[in-house]
Amino acid sequence: MIVRELELDLDAFEGPFDLLLALVLKEELDLRDVDLAGIVIAFLERLAEKEELDLEACGEFLVLIAALLELKARALFPDEEAELAELDPEEAAEELARRLAEYRRAKEAAGWLRDRLAGEGDRFFRLGPAPLAPRVETPLAPQDPEALAGALRLLAQDPPDVSLSHMALRFPPVSLFLERFRGLLRRRSRFDFETEVAELTRLEQASAFLALLELRRAGELAIEQAAPFAPIRVSRTQQENNAQSERTAAWTVRSA
């Protein structure tokens, strides 16, 4: 499944995800008008059509949707900017912009390679040695034992303490939150989503939100929200009250 080819049918936009991304980046589409939850639901529906959990697509999707969420949050919640990132806003904007640009460039390059491969697929050449080529052993030049010591010292070198803030975005698995929410609903009939995820990082919150949508899709819980941006209340569904422990969503098993 290719995430950027995901077909979307939203109020503000109709077409592939890729195009939406391009329009947002070109500022021809205001993110504040785009229903990001609709994108998540479209993705989950596509995911559910598959027999197996496509982890690669999930990872790619999470990165893109997290970037969009962040952009949208910046546009919507001016006063919460300081909370949105530990970095100062200048740095955060810089970092985010650089990351989005770099990722887009990598995608562009990958697209070029894909097309090239398709065009060059009919060039066959020999991969191994020629069948009747002379076989000559090329002896190794004398080596310096210090090279061994150097290689080993490098292996014994302590890795530096790297701040994770500019390392790879790390997404906790959705399955973690599936289990956590199931556990919560076993103990309590309802909970408040915001309260439960308040302590988490934004990326964890994104995963938690995906888990929430997945559980609702599977009918394991119900979601209520009084108004846009009002707290999301999560509760057990009736069927879940009846047969709480019998269900094992295939999705969880596969994603474990």
Place this chain on the structure above:
Amino acid sequence: MDRPLRLIPADPLDQLARTLEALLVVASAPLSIEELAAAAGDDPERVEDALRLVGERFAEERSGIVLEHVAGGWAFRASREEAAACARLFERPAQRNLSQAALETLAIVAYVGPCSRPDIARIRGVAADSAVANLLERGLIAEAGRDTAAGGAIRYRTTPLFERVFGLESLSELPRLGDVGEDAAGIRDRLHAVAEKRSA
């Protein structure tokens, strides 16, 4: 042939072309002009002239064998017309089913130059471990020492096989992409504009 006025030693180019054919048919990777010249015991300029003769003999639509300039050297391959027959007998060289993740990883290594898994993950935003393992196994990337600055993470570069599979004469043939700097500056300006609107 009679060439009474020729002052250059009488070794005809034809003979050199034959030598090159022999070298190319036994080599297991593309050979550079210098490698061909050293093995043939002739000078690079004459090798270039003789390669032209070989190229005329082994051209698409003229022969089942085709001479191509690829991965910084010269090599024989099957003509494109015979791809269907070749596909029945041989694996397509290392290129089947490259996933989107693998292609992106390959693109990053090709464009950025030697880089480590953390470098790749930083750009892609997701771990690159399985894509890197897959590309290593296919021989499209190879280890290129360790990054002494970043705690000795292994760095990777693309291989000559990568250039060969993608039909590139060299990495410089990769197209220039939109400038990251420009892109990033544009996006940053937009973010700032949003911030200003809010504080206004």
Place this chain on the structure above:
Amino acid sequence: MDRPLRLIPADPLDQLARTLEALLVVASAPLSIEELAAAAGDDPERVEDALRLVGERFAEERSGIVLEHVAGGWAFRASREEAAACARLFERPAQRNLSQAALETLAIVAYVGPCSRPDIARIRGVAADSAVANLLERGLIAEAGRDTAAGGAIRYRTTPLFERVFGLESLSELPRLGDVGEDAAGIRDRLHAVAEKRSA
């Protein structure tokens, strides 16, 4: 050519000969008539006829490439006249150096003592399969029994050839690594500790 009585489709033999050339130039082992016929999608008798055409084109004194019939079937080789040039190609100066992966693997096996592939991979943070295969083939390491721990993976040790290549009388002459560990056990513990931190 006029073949009014032939019932087989009128695919000219020349075209088939080209297909065979393509198949033979891609193959890394001799191809039998049956293999060629299956790949070309033609019948063995016609393949034999077409091979005769290929053989005429690629014959001694006519081309640097020669079609040869050997035990396993048919293959291209370099012409005898060009044997000297081919030998020069393959006997390029033996200044072959070890790759970083090979050097690290060798350093681990030499300093830590017999280790298995999983051991080496854990310490390096990356699979060592091709480096181990390469060192085995060069005779720089050899099998040294199996790991007594679960799984019983094959362990490897350095060879006398390793000592010769590195100019050592014995392993005790390896440069001291006091900063890493006093002895093999100390070095091993240190390497494992770092590897764990790196993967954290």
